[in-house]
Amino acid sequence: MSKTDLTKVHRELYTAKVKPALLFVPAGHYLAITGKGDPDGPVFADSTQALYTAAYSVKNVYKQSTQDFTVSKLEGTWWVEQEGYPLDVPRSEWCWQLLIRMPDYVVNPVVQQALKAAFVKKQLSLLQQVSLITLAEGKSVQVLHTGPYSEEPATLAIMEEFIRKEGLAYNGRHHEIYLSDPRKTAPAKMKTILRQPVK
Known part of the structure; x- marks a missing residue:
């Protein structure tokens, strides 16, 4: 396979x-989790862990139906809610959305199934904040x-x-x-x- x-x-x-x-x-499908805070802080680290856990759980579900894929690179979009040059804003105020690209055949019902299975195994509360989104940057x-x-x-x-x-x-x-x-x-x-x- x-x-x-x-x-x-x-x-x-x-x-x-x-x-x-x-x-x-x-346009592409991504697993995503959104947060705010220093990228060296615990919330960012925990969100990264939850996102990867979700990605591997989705992979395992599809692998059982012979549609296997490699978990892709970590990505992130960044912004600030304050006026002014973003890099002048304190890191604690940085907003981010962490992303992992999914194949186009990945659908939300399967993602929800995978998230529930991952939560049973790992008990990571942030898994509840992971969702499947479409991002079209053009x-x-x-x-x-x-x-x-x-x-x-x-x-x-x-x-x-x-x-x-x-x-x-x-x-x-x-x-x-x-x-x-x-x-x-x-x-x-x-x-x-x-x-x-x-x-």
């Missing part, structure tokens, strides 16, 4: 270069950031300049795709795709 690997099926969405580039991001700019998350502003500045020169405007939330596992990768070698929907 072959596995569906969405990073290969949608290779253009999960690869980027050091120079910003335009691309079109079609026209976007994407760039690869290599290095620790704390150095992202330099790469974001390059992307911002590209957007300005192309005569484009921001049209949605900042999106990050985490290609590296921070538990296993040296900070200097971590790779993150930065994406910004535009118009």
Whole structure:
């Protein structure tokens, strides 16, 4: 039985270069959990755990019906509710929605079944906040950031300049795709795709 690997099926969405580039991001299904707070804090960590638990539970349900897939990369969209430059807002006030891409055949009734099974096994209360959503970003700019998350502003500045020169405007939330596992990768070698929907 072959596995569906969405990073290969949608290779253009999960690869980027050091120079910003335009691309079109079609609608896709994601498991999602929304929260607020420092990304180094316990709520973010617990939400990540709940999301991965949900993703593997959904995978196991579909695997039993011979539709196996590889659990994809962790992604996240970020925003702030205050006025002003986002990076000037305290990290405790950052809002985020963590995402894991699902194959198009994944449907909500099966997700709900998988979430209930996962809760019985793991007793993670945050599983109740995981949902299946559709995200359609459309026209976007994407760039690869290599290095620790704390150095992202330099790469974001390059992307911002590209957007300005192309005569484009921001049209949605900042999106990050985490290609590296921070538990296993040296900070200097971590790779993150930065994406910004535009118009």
